[in-house]
Amino acid sequence: MEEKEKLREISSQEEEARKLMRELKQKREAAEREARYVRECAEREAVQRRDAENDAVRVAEEKQRLEQQLLLGSDWRYRLFEWEEVLAATSSLSDERRIGSGANGTVYVGTLRHMKVAVKVLHSNETHRTKQFKQELEVLGTIRHPHLLLLLGACPDQGCLVYEYMEKGSLDDRLQQRRQGEPPLRWSDRFRIAWEVASALVFLHNARPKPIVHRDLKPANILLDRNLVSKIGDVGLSTLLPWSSSSGGASVPWKKTAPVGTLCYIDPEYQRSGVVSLKSDVYALGVVLLQLVTGRAPLGLSPAVEAAVEEDRLAEVLDPSAGRWPPEDTRELVLIALHCSKLKQADRPDLQGHVLPVLQRLLKSSVVDDDARNSLLRRVPSATPPSHFFCPILKEVMEDPCVAPDGYTYDRRAIEIWLSMNHKSPMTDAPLLSKTLIPNHAILSAINEWKSRDE
Incomplete structure (x- = not known):
């Protein structure tokens, strides 16, 4: 009996031990499940936190982008460049890369994203400088014309604008012959430039919803x-002109504002009264035309040329470096220039209705002149055509070169087919605001000269 009692006791103890083992195992498994759950929760929270942080960054970036668009205009048609890119392209704005400096900023040359560009950096972030920066973005960033400088992009935080690079410099440098190794502008080129500048002004003056007046037209800005x-x-x-009633009751674009611009090119009536109108640009154009003809500085130029015309000695004031001026056409150009530079706005001719047609006719006359045919290819060998004779689309020498709204020259038939199926530039992929094509008389004349030499 005693042994049986001991066996039962031992069995009972074993059962309790097994029961305890089961309870411990259950607790361990429960603890493992709880630890696994806690770990999974922590991992989920980490993922959610990371996603939330990424979302916050995206929202902040989008907000910043929208704020910049609201600040600089909602019609976003140019690229945003990083300041580091600009510094790398211009060797940290080194003096070796500087190609010009003016009252508003300094211009550097560089290579940005495989493009040769001109980088303009404002001198300061003062209020009036910032206003000019925004104005330049607003005008050049939303409109396109073959004879308006192409804005490629900007770095708004640093007051930086990136333009296409113009290899031959300014018209002022060429007229004053400051660029070594460059021949003087021939008279036929000057006739063409006169028409090109006038056509760009007409485009600005017809901008919608409000006309744009440049207010600082001069050879240094061409x-x-x-x-x-x-x-x-x-x-x-430049400034936008609201439509207002004139003294005669007609609705004309004009605006009263503090006079700005460059001495000798500022409309005298605008300088005296503060009233700027489209005729203010016409005055500046008249001075530029007189400089194209004479190659002289603007100070006192109009009275001197007017006296020469009245005394029948116009040939004495013409720039001799331009070649043999055609007497009749040159006289007509001078007369239209003097008409444009009248002191009173009311006495100046209408740019679109009168000045541009005259310049168009003079341009056509100069293109067919034998002397004009040598304007671009005086030193080009006849064996191989220059690369700029080839249409970027056809890769062939152009038959009818014309300038598209993106500023590039194409063969007319090729670009017309392209525009019938696309609304973007074949070169930059940027949207085209219009499908207007303007004949490139300079290239056509050069191609014809090359062909005649090759024959």
């Missing part, structure tokens, strides 16, 4: 590309 095609730049002083 730039030349490698083919001597001219483009107006530096629109930081």
